[in-house]
Amino acid sequence: MYNINYLKLHGDKNKMNTFIHRLRSDFNTQIKLVQLVNLIVSVAGLAYMFATASWGYGLIALVTFLIFGIIGANVGLHRYFSHRTFKVSRPVEIFLAVMGTLTTLGSIISWVAIHRYHHQHADTLEDPHSPRHIGWWKAYTYQWNRANISRKYIRDVASDPVITFLHRHFFKVVLTYVVVLAIINPWLVVFAYCIPATGCLNGVAAVTVIGHIHGYRTYETSDTARNSWIATIFSLGEGWHNNHHAHGYKWKQGEKWWEIDPPSWVIRMIKQ
Ligand SMILES: [Zn+2]
Ligand SMILES: [Zn+2]
Numbered sequence: 637m638y639n640i641n642y643l644k645l646h647g648d649k650n651k652m653n654t655f656i657h658r659l660r661s662d663f664n665t666q667i668k669l670v671q672l673v674n675l676i677v678s679v680a681g682l683a684y685m686f687a688t689a690s691w692g693y694g695l696i697a698l699v700t701f702l703i704f705g706i707i708g709a710n711v712g713l714h715r716y717f718s719h720r721t722f723k724v725s726r727p728v729e730i731f732l733a734v735m736g737t738l739t740t741l742g743s744i745i746s747w748v749a750i751h752r753y754h755h756q757h758a759d760t761l762e763d764p765h766s767p768r769h770i771g772w773w774k775a776y777t778y779q780w781n782r783a784n785i786s787r788k789y790i791r792d793v794a795s796d797p798v799i800t801f802l803h804r805h806f807f808k809v810v811l812t813y814v815v816v817l818a819i820i821n822p823w824l825v826v827f828a829y830c831i832p833a834t835g836c837l838n839g840v841a842a843v844t845v846i847g848h849i850h851g852y853r854t855y856e857t858s859d860t861a862r863n864s865w866i867a868t869i870f871s872l873g874e875g876w877h878n879n880h881h882a883h884g885y886k887w888k889q890g891e892k893w894w895e896i897d898p899p900s901w902v903i904r905m906i907k908q
Contacts, residue, residue, distance in 0.1 A: 666807065668778070670740060671837055678834040681826035697827040704832040705839055705872040708735035710899035711906075714874065717744050717793060718751040721887035722907040730798055738813055738829075739836040743803040748793050749785045755884055756789075758859035759848070767845050768860060775848075776841045842870035847877030854891070855882035863895065873898040
């Protein structure tokens with residue numbers, strides 16, 4: 637059993653008809669370590685913020701979390717790269733790719749591979765992170781099952797030079813952002829990187845778990861996906877998960893008037 641979060645792109649693609657998702661423990665451990673450090677620094681940073689009433693930093697953390705979560709994770713990694721629910725210009729696509737990378741949820745290729753595989757096999761034994769099979773704790777804490785994912789799942793993203801660059805230089809890209817923040821003001825590393833990235837980690841976990849166990853079902857899908865307002869709050873708009881599993885091709889996931897969907901507001905502005 638391995639955690640699936642980071643995927644090393646390797647091998648001669650002409651020879652390989654299956655893309656063996658060899659989640660080498662060194663890369664996997666590295667990203668887990670970064671996420672763990674982010675979590676610890678975030679808790680300390682929030683404690684400092686409340687203790688010293690540093691609300692200016694709190695506002696920076698909130699705004700950056702909204703940008704990371706809504707644009708990087710929800711619009712970028714999920715609705716654009718994984719599901720291709722809309723089209724954008726190349727500059728906007730590159731911006732989404734960089735923002736998606738900075739969330740430190742995994743490279744775009746690894747995230748897309750696992751996410752498409754999840755939809756294909758939702759709540760079966762093949763699903764890497766079904767709370768029904770691995771339990772909510774393992775699903776929430778990213779202790780997901782290993783999966784060998786065919787290259788066909790990532791053919792589009794793996795053939796894009798910008799996305800493969802961001803995949804191969806994943807940590808360097810994140811580190812560059814952190815160094816720039818540190819030069820401007822070291823506290824920004826805490827409030828404009830660690831806290832937003834940890835917020836995204838928690839948001840995706842909330843959809844993975846709460847979006848499959850809490851809420852109502854509008855559609856009788858073959859999986860357990862549910863529409864959950866709790867998952868929606870934690871993930872900044874990605875919790876209408878039953879609607880999404882029923883209609884993965886739609887860029888708008890909220891359907892009823894109360895199903896508020898901030899990522900769709902952004903998509904409405906940037907889609908072509
Ligand atoms: Zn999805
Ligand atoms: Zn799901």
